[in-house]
Amino acid sequence: MADGVTAVLVDDHPVVRAGVAHWLSTADIELVASGEDPGVAWTGPGAAADVVVLDLHLTGGAPATSELRKLVEDGRRVIVYSMRDDDEIALQCLEIGALSYLTKAEGADHLVQAVKAAAVGQSYTPPALAGALAGDRSDTRPALSPRETEVLVEWFQSESKEFVAQRLNITLSTVNSHLERIRVKYAAIGRQAPTKAALVARAIQDGLIGLDDL
Amino acid sequence: MTDHAVLTITRRVLLVVVLAIQLVLTLPQLVGSPHGPSAWVAYGLLTSVLGIVAGNVAAARPELPAWLAVAPLAASVLATTALPAGASFGPADWGFGLVGWYLLLVLVERPTALLAALSAHICFSIVWFAHAGNGDIGTAGVVILSGTSFQLGVLVITRVLHRDARLAAEAAAEHDAARTREELARQREQDLKAGFEGQLGALLPLLADLADEQVSVADQTTRLRCSVAAVQLRRLFAENDDVPDPLLHELTACVDVAERRGVVVSLAVSGTATPVPTEVRRELVAPMAQALAAANGRAKVSLLRTATEVRVAVVADAPETLPEAGTAEAVTVETSVHSGLVRSEARWRTA
Numbered sequence: 001m002a003d004g005v006t007a008v009l010v011d012d013h014p015v016v017r018a019g020v021a022h023w024l025s026t027a028d029i030e031l032v033a034s035g036e037d038p039g040v041a042w043t044g045p046g047a048a049a050d051v052v053v054l055d056l057h058l059t060g061g062a063p064a065t066s067e068l069r070k071l072v073e074d075g076r077r078v079i080v081y082s083m084r085d086d087d088e089i090a091l092q093c094l095e096i097g098a099l100s101y102l103t104k105a106e107g108a109d110h111l112v113q114a115v116k117a118a119a120v121g122q123s124y125t126p127p128a129l130a131g132a133l134a135g136d137r138s139d140t141r142p143a144l145s146p147r148e149t150e151v152l153v154e155w156f157q158s159e160s161k162e163f164v165a166q167r168l169n170i171t172l173s174t175v176n177s178h179l180e181r182i183r184v185k186y187a188a189i190g191r192q193a194p195t196k197a198a199l200v201a202r203a204i205q206d207g208l209i210g211l212d213d214l
Numbered sequence: 215m216t217d218h219a220v221l222t223i224t225r226r227v228l229l230v231v232v233l234a235i236q237l238v239l240t241l242p243q244l245v246g247s248p249h250g251p252s253a254w255v256a257y258g259l260l261t262s263v264l265g266i267v268a269g270n271v272a273a274a275r276p277e278l279p280a281w282l283a284v285a286p287l288a289a290s291v292l293a294t295t296a297l298p299a300g301a302s303f304g305p306a307d308w309g310f311g312l313v314g315w316y317l318l319l320v321l322v323e324r325p326t327a328l329l330a331a332l333s334a335h336i337c338f339s340i341v342w343f344a345h346a347g348n349g350d351i352g353t354a355g356v357v358i359l360s361g362t363s364f365q366l367g368v369l370v371i372t373r374v375l376h377r378d379a380r381l382a383a384e385a386a387a388e389h390d391a392a393r394t395r396e397e398l399a400r401q402r403e404q405d406l407k408a409g410f411e412g413q414l415g416a417l418l419p420l421l422a423d424l425a426d427e428q429v430s431v432a433d434q435t436t437r438l439r440c441s442v443a444a445v446q447l448r449r450l451f452a453e454n455d456d457v458p459d460p461l462l463h464e465l466t467a468c469v470d471v472a473e474r475r476g477v478v479v480s481l482a483v484s485g486t487a488t489p490v491p492t493e494v495r496r497e498l499v500a501p502m503a504q505a506l507a508a509a510n511g512r513a514k515v516s517l518l519r520t521a522t523e524v525r526v527a528v529v530a531d532a533p534e535t536l537p538e539a540g541t542a543e544a545v546t547v548e549t550s551v552h553s554g555l556v557r558s559e560a561r562w563r564t565a
Contacts, residue, residue, distance in 0.1 A: 085482070085483075087484055087485065105480070127482065128482060128484075131482055131483075131484030131485075131516065131518060132484055134484060134485075134518055134520060135484035135485030135486075135518055135519055135520055137485070137486070137520065137521045153518060153525065156482065156484065156516060156518060157514070157516045157518070157525075157527040157529055157557070157559070158514065158527075158529040158555065158557060159480075159514055159529070160529070160553075160555065162553055163529065163552055163553055163555050163557070166552040166553055167550065167552055167557065
């Protein structure tokens, strides 16, 4: 494997498991295990995978937030993969410590980028999640700068970072830094989780964000 | 004529009558006969009432306090008791008739109180007359009847006038209300017609042009016009549907028309539903509907609702000709083209 990223997938639909395995393989990511039970992420090859892709709505109805919490508390890098475009649940998953929240309507590209980012402990904000963050009215939401808000909204609206960069007359990497800063600000609030702490620490080390910004 | 106006006129007329009686009829009576000093006190008291009433009338405040009637009643007692023995109801009795007129002047708008005060005045005069015991009963009866009946006659006339004025005012108000209702109904009908025509937007001229064969559907421009009209109509049909989230409902309706045309549209919604007035919804949806009508290939429609704003945006493959933007009053519309994509956004501040 070129960049040696390994992933484990927890999803109750065989077709999704097969589809995701194919998508990841085209991006040189090895899906080392997959199954409908969260146990695949704890035992065998899945226990050592870099990234856990977790379907939030496994058979049984209730969102698998407790599974997510257990994985995050164990220091695992988790991407929530859900069929529901629900802002509240998305924000809740970020609060618990998921590095990304993807809806199944979002394509292969977003999943691949999210897995690659998570493998190095970074967040990934797909457009739907950007919309959830932009529409966040909770009292605990972090203060975003006008430019950060604008990047978030434009990314949600256009799904094209090139377009956002041109519109706001900034570079592509600046768009990414803004999105990362926003996620760091979110990671700094609420309950503690290893992934969140790592995000914040790394952003401070890289000079992406100052302590004063938090 | 209002109650106020009727009362003003009545009070003015009575004021002139009372002034004339006091100066022309009673003053010679008072001067020409021997009276006790309290008679002049009574005369002075009545004159002061006259002054108060005249002041109120001059200041266009015809309403008078009911307690003012105490003054004529007191004058009645003073004047009657100051009369020479046996002079009640005789030529020297200047006060009997005058006090009656004063009571009428002060209490004309309060018939019950007036009748009670008049009765008290008459009763006291009769009792005093009987107490003296040497007067002519016949003369007394004539004086009481003639004086009182005249005053009661005036009271009845003012009440009738009052009632007629009120009826006339009510009839006029009813007539005005009917006129207003009629005018409102006419205006509403006109607004509805104009509003519907306005909302139909590009449809009516397009149908006219097609019917007159001035344009052809083979023409790309005409097809774009048809497309715009179809989205507008579909949105209009959705506008009055009773749904929990009307804005999203209208957006979905427009997306549906575009999808039927073969455009691949994705719709993303964020934030919770907030109430948006119909006119604002119309303006919010219009730019997106225009852009969708012109779109080919792919389009992304998004609805974002934050704490302070509602934003409807569409990003689509840029068409050759951008549809002309309509006029918006409540919302801010921005359209731009970058890297082959057109973005059109309408924003409305909720707070």
